[in-house]
Amino acid sequence: MKPRKNWNWLLMGSAFILAAGVVVGLGGKLRLDFFHVSDKESAAMESPASVPAAPGASNEAVKLPAREAVQFRMTDLNHGWIEYSDGTMVTDDGGATWRNTGQSVPAAAALSPDGQSKQWSVSELIELQNSGGTLPSPKQATIGSTLVPVKQSQFLTKLIGWALPASQPGAHAEADESHHPLLVTIDGGLTWQDVQDQAVQQAFAAETEQLKKLREEAERFPDKETARQVLGSNVSAWRLFPESASRGDVVLVRHNGPGTVKWLGKSYTLEPFGAGYYTYLPITMQTKPGAYPIGDQTLTIKAKEFETQYLKVTEQLESMRQDTQRINADQKKIDAARSKSAETFLFSSDFIQPIEGILTTPYGYTRYVNDKFDSAHMAVDLAADEGTPVKATNDGIVALADNLYLTGNSVYIDHGMGLFSQYAHMSELRVKTGDKVKRGDIIGLVGTTGFSTGPHLHFTFWAHNVQANPNLFFNSNPFHWVKGESASKP
Numbered sequence: 001m002k003p004r005k006n007w008n009w010l011l012m013g014s015a016f017i018l019a020a021g022v023v024v025g026l027g028g029k030l031r032l033d034f035f036h037v038s039d040k041e042s043a044a045m046e047s048p049a050s051v052p053a054a055p056g057a058s059n060e061a062v063k064l065p066a067r068e069a070v071q072f073r074m075t076d077l078n079h080g081w082i083e084y085s086d087g088t089m090v091t092d093d094g095g096a097t098w099r100n101t102g103q104s105v106p107a108a109a110a111l112s113p114d115g116q117s118k119q120w121s122v123s124e125l126i127e128l129q130n131s132g133g134t135l136p137s138p139k140q141a142t143i144g145s146t147l148v149p150v151k152q153s154q155f156l157t158k159l160i161g162w163a164l165p166a167s168q169p170g171a172h173a174e175a176d177e178s179h180h181p182l183l184v185t186i187d188g189g190l191t192w193q194d195v196q197d198q199a200v201q202q203a204f205a206a207e208t209e210q211l212k213k214l215r216e217e218a219e220r221f222p223d224k225e226t227a228r229q230v231l232g233s234n235v236s237a238w239r240l241f242p243e244s245a246s247r248g249d250v251v252l253v254r255h256n257g258p259g260t261v262k263w264l265g266k267s268y269t270l271e272p273f274g275a276g277y278y279t280y281l282p283i284t285m286q287t288k289p290g291a292y293p294i295g296d297q298t299l300t301i302k303a304k305e306f307e308t309q310y311l312k313v314t315e316q317l318e319s320m321r322q323d324t325q326r327i328n329a330d331q332k333k334i335d336a337a338r339s340k341s342a343e344t345f346l347f348s349s350d351f352i353q354p355i356e357g358i359l360t361t362p363y364g365y366t367r368y369v370n371d372k373f374d375s376a377h378m379a380v381d382l383a384a385d386e387g388t389p390v391k392a393t394n395d396g397i398v399a400l401a402d403n404l405y406l407t408g409n410s411v412y413i414d415h416g417m418g419l420f421s422q423y424a425h426m427s428e429l430r431v432k433t434g435d436k437v438k439r440g441d442i443i444g445l446v447g448t449t450g451f452s453t454g455p456h457l458h459f460t461f462w463a464h465n466v467q468a469n470p471n472l473f474f475n476s477n478p479f480h481w482v483k484g485e486s487a488s489k490p
């Protein structure tokens, strides 16, 4: 503590006002300290284990205005510390309130408890948001019409920053029991202020919301390094997950801004998610191998051949497929169910295979039924005992659960952003249209209803109404394709 001559009046005056402020203004916690429990008890009650309070912390508060701040650091939007010549104050609420600690300067871990976990801490997200960009480091700050030299400054985002003035008169301290010398800006350093008014609180809340969105997106990626490569602000505006694919696949596109992607004569709208904008691009079976520009990236389509399957069915079963009226009526239901999809990703983890089963027809088989060309089989057929429980491949909303003529008891699950999974020929349905399902929920039982030669599950994905290879999804998800790991599976 270094009292100065011209501060003497302040020392006496503010001590009185501060004491009054403590009684009137402070929350129940501190009032308890003063009137109901001893300092020792209150220290045990109030202090987080990692930051032990100094004995007699409440007495120190009275001396505050005369202290001189040596340095400060904000570890994220909520947490920070100011080191004084005689102690340290910390904040947990973005500088709205401060409290004394006995430590000289708190360890970072004590201030951001989630810093060590696999989840993204706020400080890591701020770093991710600013990676590649330079933040301001002003040597002076404007408060109203006064220009103040700055001893130290720190910007957390491009707009939000803190500064410690070179001289700290403390004249504004009287009415504020949590007085601190820091200045804050929410407009990138154009203007600074020493009070936490509503505008500051709103700016912090808006930034917190942005970081929450960024976290939601960042946590989809397989690891932090991959997320940094995709989300860091100095990376490409466009990303393809993956960059190389084959016909029958699906590619997830990320862009930094809104817009549309032109692909194979169609236009796909990028939907906001996290800090970016996404859409799926279906690679139809007719897509020719080659290099296709997508934004500033190139999507490589590799050549891929599928095998041929010859299937014998009874005439009775084959004649089933001639009831075009019934088939068309079903198609209308299916089209309606797949026409609207949640405008966000409804899943947050890997997709699972809905049953173990034996793979009887792989994806993409060109099928001849009774020696006549039929179609390419854009699904996997997994044979299993009748009654085997069928699991939802991932979280989503049941878009359709119905008995359909060709596919029997069928379920379509919406996974958001135009992606659906389809389950057919089940003996029994265990969900109804509109149900929310979690990955692994039992949605039905294996059967042989509809156009089917024996108990099996016909399973596939649809991306924007084009069938997509299920093998890309199993034990993976589109955010993991950014590494290209799923691109060459059969």
Ligand SMILES: [Zn+2]
Pocket (backbone or CB within 6 Å): 361, 377, 379, 380, 381, 457, 458, 459
């Ligand atoms: Zn099938």
